[in-house]
Amino acid sequence: MLKVTDLHTHHGYLHVLNGINFELSEGELLAIVGSNGAGKSTLLGTLAGVYRPSSGSIEYKGKDITKQNVQKMVSSGICLVPERRQIFSSLSVKDNLMLGAYHRYRRDHKKVHDEYEEVLELFPRLKTMLNRPGGLLSGGEQQMLAIGRGLMANPKVLMLDEPSLGLAPLIVKDIMQILRKLCDERGATIILVEQNVKAALKVADRGCVLAHGQIVISGTSQELLNDPKVQEAYFGKMEAAKV
Amino acid sequence: MELLSQMMQLLFSGLTLGAIYALIAVGFVVIYxxxxxxxxxQGEFAMLGALTCISLVNNNVPLWLAIILSIVIVAAIGGIFERTALHTARKSSVTTLIIITIGVSIVLRGAAILIWGTQVQTLPPFTDNTPITILDAVLLPQNIWAVGISIVILILMMYFFNYTFVGKSLTACVVNPFAARLMGINPEKMSLFAVIVSAGVGALAGTVIAPISGATYDMGMMLGIKAFVAAVIGGLTNAPAAIAGAFLIGILEAFTEGLWSSGLKDVVTFTFLLLILFVKPEGLFAKASGKRV
Structure with missing residues (x-):
């Protein structure tokens, strides 16, 4: 469904992505893990059209979309739920969700409203606070709102940048399970970028480890969880024994 | 009784001035x-609106149509200004863009001298201007028009920003431009839209004040600066606070002029601005704010 070939992205003089290659099939949950500064967010930003890649190609359903800007990416069905949630803090929960459907609101007025109900089914907590300004929600609720807002765009590929950031472990677990559910029950295709390696790999089908702008290890989640290098780098020796 | 009627009189003229400043200040806030x-x-839009309207009326266009036409014309000028001067330089720093707007204001003033000259021109009042007496204070119907139109427009704008989808997406651009882009909202389109709306509202302010104080090529500068002061008092980002600031400035000016000296009204206004900037730079009505990370 999505094919990334030899993708390079620069931030000024900084060569952040250094030849990324991967493929994503429909209905798959891919976890991309790696340490700070590995290029995870830049990778998602490039796929979302926020950053222009300096070379390489992104193919989506057989079509080259490398040069598309954000607006076109969203309309093609590639949507990014950004790091730190970035919700519209002064707007109500309902408005936040509706704005997620901005690119198709005028065309599909009715469908948007139906899907709004569906998204609320997925996040029943949000239902109780529809008129509250997004900024007053707790971190976990904001993350649910951000994911809900992303879903309102009706994406074919949903990308999430560190949804676990700053959240309590129990809420992280909830959110990861919701992502799994989206794949299993609705056939969503998800790219999940995480520093919380264990939580991400537990729900993902496949995983990639990103370091210095390159994918250094990739495989099924189980393979990655059992990989001694991954264990040592991300779980520490003590933790590794437990996994 | 003498004092009361004098106070009422000053209050009325303060409200009128405040209403005009409010329209321009809201434009400031929207664009900012x-x-x-x-x-x-921003103030030049008011000047262009007033003078265009006067020219149209002098060419026998009915007043109501002239007002609408001048709003449309100035809104179009605003759109051209955004596309040619701001959009082409959008990659530059904000400071550069602000200096560009100062440059544009000088150009517009210069063009106005060439077209309309330096004479004060007047627009007939919107309706019969027989004074009305309320509590011994004399009130001109044009003042009621000014306050009334401002209030209606301001309410419409509030409605637009808070209750319509386009308005909300504009607000979204304001609150979080990055996230707005990710939702497929095009900030460049929104910027064009913001300048067009502000220009149109500014033009309306100009046509409303023209029958009261006349119109000249350089009226925009003072109006713009006063509206800017109002916007700063409101904290620059908050439209209702800017409107409150505008009425505050208007009333302050009217009372200074009436009770002290008309030469000192600008002094008082700007002293007030400096005070605000020293004591409460986040705006007079700012609430404590924070962001969850």
Missing amino acids: NVTGILNFA
Whole structure:
């Protein structure tokens, strides 16, 4: 469904992505893990059209979309739920969700409203606070709102940048399970970028480890969880024994 | 009784001035919110609106049509200004863009001298201007028009920003431009839209004040600066606070002029601005704010 070939992205003089290659099939949950500064967010930003890649190609359903800007990416069905949630803090929960459907609101007025109900089914907590300004929600609720807002765009590929950031472990677990559910029950295709390696790999089908702008290890989640290098780098020796 | 009627009189003229400042100040806030730019050509929109309307009326266009046409014309000028001067330089720093707006204001003033000259021109009042007496204070119907139109427009704008989808997406651009882009909202389109709306509202302010104080090529500068002061008092990002600031400035000026000296009204206004900037730079009505990370 999505094919990334030899993708390079620069931030000024900084060569952040250094030849990324991967493929994503429909209905798959891919976890991309790696340490700070590995290029995870830049990778998602490039796929979302926020950053222009300096070379390489992104193919989506057989079509080259490398040069598309954000607006076109969203309309093609590639949507990014950004790091730190970035919700519209002064707007109500309902408005936040509706704005997620901005690119198709005028065309599909009715469908948007139906899907709004569906998204609320997925996040029943949000239902109780529809008129509250997004900024007053707790971190976990904001993350649910951000994911809900992303879903309102009706994406074919949903990308999430560190949804676990700053959240309590129990809420992280909830959110990861919701992502799994989206794949299993609705056939969503998800790219999940995480520093919380264990939580991400537990729900993902496949995983990639990103370091210095390159994918250094990739495989099924189980393979990655059992990989001694991954264990040592991300779980520490003590933790590794437990996994 | 003498004192009361005098106070009422000053209050009325303060409200009128405040209403005009409010319309221009809201334009400031809208453009600042959407683009991050302080548009110092904002007052010139009022000048262009007033003078265009006067020219149209002098050419036998009915007053109501002239007002609408001048709003449309100035809104179009605003759109051209955004596309040619701001959009082409959008990659530059905000400071550069602000200086561009100052440049544009000088150009517009220069063009106005060439077209309309330096004479004060007048627009007939919107309706029969027989004074009305309330509590011994004399009130001109044009003043009621000014306050009334401002209030209606301001309410419409509030409605637009808070209750319509386009308005909300504009607000979204303001609150979080990055996330707005990710939702497929095009900030450049929104910036164009913001300048057009502000220009149109500014033009309306000009046509409303023209029958009261006349119109000249250089009226925009003082109006713009006073509206800017009002916007700063409101904290620059908050439209209702800017409107409150505008009425505050208007009333302050009217009372200074009436009770002290008309030469000192600008002094008082700007002293007030400096005080605000020293004591409460986040705006007089700012609430404590924070962001969850």
